[in-house]
Amino acid sequence: MESQDECDVLRLLRKELQLYLGGGHEINIPYEFPDGTPFQKQVWEETLKIPYGAVKTYAGIAEIIQPDKDKAGQMARAVGRALAANPLPIIIPCHRVIGSNQMLTGFGGGVDVKDHLLQLEMWHAIPASS
Numbered sequence: 725m726e727s728q729d730e731c732d733v734l735r736l737l738r739k740e741l742q743l744y745l746g747g748g749h750e751i752n753i754p755y756e757f758p759d760g761t762p763f764q765k766q767v768w769e770e771t772l773k774i775p776y777g778a779v780k781t782y783a784g785i786a787e788i789i790q791p792d793k794d795k796a797g798q799m800a801r802a803v804g805r806a807l808a809a810n811p812l813p814i815i816i817p818c819h820r821v822i823g824s825n826q827m828l829t830g831f832g833g834g835v836d837v838k839d840h841l842l843q844l845e846m847w848h849a850i851p852a853s854s
Contacts, residue, residue, distance in 0.1 A: 777848070781800075804829075819837070
C-alpha cells in the first residue's frame with residue numbers, strides 16, 4: 725500500500741506531465757537522483773541544464789565534463805551509455821541530447837518519441853525574457 729506522501733508525489737508527477745505534454749511547461753518536481761555511478765550522475769546533472777526547447781550533443785556534454793578535447797571525444801559514447809541508464813526520462817531530459825551530426829539517436833522510448841518531444845518543446849519553447 726502506498727503512503728500519502730507517495731500518492732501526493734504521483735499526483736504531482738501526473739499533473740506536471742500533463743502540463744508538459746500540453747506544451748510550454750518545464751517539469752519541476754522534487755526528487756533525488758536514484759542509484760547511479762558518479763559519472764552517470766554528472767551526465768544527468770549536465771543534461772538537466774539543457775533548457776526547454778534546446779538541444780546539446782553527446783560530445784558537448786562530454787566536453788563540459790572533460791575539458792581536454794582528446795579525452796572528451798572518447799567520452800561521447802560513455803555519455804550516451806549514461807543517458808541510456810537514465811532512470812527518469814523526460815524529468816532528466818535525455819531526449820534533448822543529439823548526435824554531433826545533429827541526428828536523433830539513442831532514446832529508450834524510441835527515436836520517434838524523442839522527435840515528438842523535441843518538436844513539442846521547440847514549438848512551445850518558453851521565450852527568453854528581454
